[in-house]
């Protein structure tokens with residue numbers, strides 16, 4: 001049987017999960033039995049691929065220092081930031097399901113979920129400032145810069161809902177902010193925390209950024225190709241909510257389909273949506289999107305190339321294989 005990503009990278013997920021839970025369990029201001037602590041723990045335990053923590057650990061293996069507790073704490077912080085962003089994302093997207101189970105706001109109500117998400121991102125800033133000394137200010141890239149980019153990416157996306165004149169450049173920039181930068185930062189911060197050379201950390205950043213772009217494009221493609229069961233939410237959700245993703249952008253160049261796409265609005269009927277979904281599935285848009293995904297995978301490979309020969313290079317090959325092999 002094919003090993004899972006953490007097995008292939010030889011990462012102990014139990015240690016990472018314990019560290020993530022410790023962030024809330026050892027918060028002196030939040031009783032463990034409180035709704036807040038229990039909601040965060042339930043969310044953390046509900047699953048997730050833990051990609052971002054794995055990227056921190058993989059990055060740390062490019063350093064000269066032995067990775068240890070500090071890298072686990074940074075890995076846990078990365079997952080906390082990501083989980084907080086998903087709480088907000090599900091509220092914004094009005095997504096009742098996450099990973100096939102009711103999303104947090106459907107259980108707590110929107111107002112409490114907003115506070116839980118805010119608590120989680122603020123707690124990361126607090127924690128990372130405790131771990132950070134003057135010589136490792138790069139840690140703040142994770143706690144503040146990456147979170148700011150996530151917010152900017154999401155804001156841009158919201159600002160362009162049902163905007164069928166969105167340009168490819170705008171789409172790519174939004175994707176970079178909302179997905180690629182955090183992944184890139186995870187690799188870079190992991191590397192710098194283990195005293196990697198700045199040049200190596202920079203290469204890892206570019207590698208992670210390209211991989212992140214490919215990852216989000218795949219997510220966009222899956223909205224058209226995957227089943228509701230595997231997505232954990234209804235297929236076509238992005239289109240329904242006015243997300244002009246890459247397949248939609250390409251499909252808009254088809255003069256026959258374009259007016260039907262442009263007619264999709266919040267109050268469109270299921271028949272209208274289904275017509276457009278089928279039109280996108282049967283045209284060239286998905287193949288063109290897949291080509292763009294391949295372009296970013298190629299870019300990742302080129303960014304990794306100068307690191308060939310490094311004892312940890314194999315980690316990058318494993319990541320390329322994992323990110324590269326899915327949709328095709």
Ligand code: FPP
Nearest residue numbers: 084085086088089121147150151154178179
């Ligand atoms: C998933 O997108 C969402 C993101 C990659 C980032 C969301 C970021 C925010 C809402 C800002 C976060 C704010 C704070 C304070 C942390 P998607 O909807 O394309 O993917 P999905 O299919 O997983 O829902």
Ligand code: MG
Nearest residue numbers: 089090093095
């Ligand atoms: Mg969403």
